[in-house]
Amino acid sequence: MASALKQIDDELKKxxxxxxxxxxxxxxxxxxxxxFLLKWFPKGSxxxxxxxxxxxxxxxxxxxxxxxHGRTMMxxxxxxxxxxxxxxxxxLKAQVIALGKSCKACHEDYRxxxxxxxxxx
Ligand code: HEC
Numbered sequence: 001m002a003s004a005l006k007q008i009d010d011e012l013k014k015x016x017x018x019x020x021x022x023x024x025x026x027x028x029x030x031x032x033x034x035x036f037l038l039k040w041f042p043k044g045s046x047x048x049x050x051x052x053x054x055x056x057x058x059x060x061x062x063x064x065x066x067x068x069h070g071r072t073m074m075x076x077x078x079x080x081x082x083x084x085x086x087x088x089x090x091x092l093k094a095q096v097i098a099l100g101k102s103c104k105a106c107h108e109d110y111r112x113x114x115x116x117x118x119x120x121x
Contacts, residue, residue, distance in 0.1 A: 004029040005100060012093050019087050027084040030099065034077040038070040054112040069106035076102045 004026035011017045041059050045051070059066050076099040083095045107115075 001030055001033055002103075005096060005103075008092070009096050012089055012096070017089065019084075023084060023092070027081050031077045031081045034070075034074045037073065038067055041066075054115040056110050056112055059110050066106070066110055069102070069110070073099070073102040073106065 007026045008023055011022045017023055041055060043060055045053075046055055046057055046060060047053055076095070080092075080095050080099050083091050086092075
């Protein structure tokens with residue numbers, strides 16, 4: 001999903017973005033996958049499962065708030081596809097930012113900051 005978001009962003013920077021082959025397929029990826037995210041964190045799949053994970057225990061302690069973040073992202077992804085249908089460069093750019101913010105909002109509270117640290121190495 002991060003890669004889809006980046007590809008749309010990169011494409012929008014070009015003088016004549018390829019809506020058919022690059023923007024629309026990535027918009028579809030984001031819209032289709034976002035509803036699954038809340039199913040990726042079943043109870044018991046946190047650090048206690050012994051897997052390497054950046055998922056913080058708060059996911060299961062504050063499940064309602066976590067789900068709210070997931071639903072906000074879904075709504076932003078649906079909006080992304082609506083805006084993309086208009087093929088308006090500026091409007092889509094703004095919606096890419098709005099969707100990106102909904103990702104970040106959840107990561108800030110529910111993904112360990114070690115993720116950034118490890119990613120740099
Ligand atoms: C409801 C909360 C939530 C939302 C919304 C969310 N994420 Fe995440 N994301 C997480 C959590 C929690 C992890 C850490 C998972 C782990 O380490 O097991 C994560 C991990 C990731 C990772 C790292 C995956 C890996 O292989 O380590 C990427 C990339 C990512 N998210 C991208 C996104 C993008 C792009 C969006 C928005 C389109 C998004 N996320 C929205 C909670 C969320």
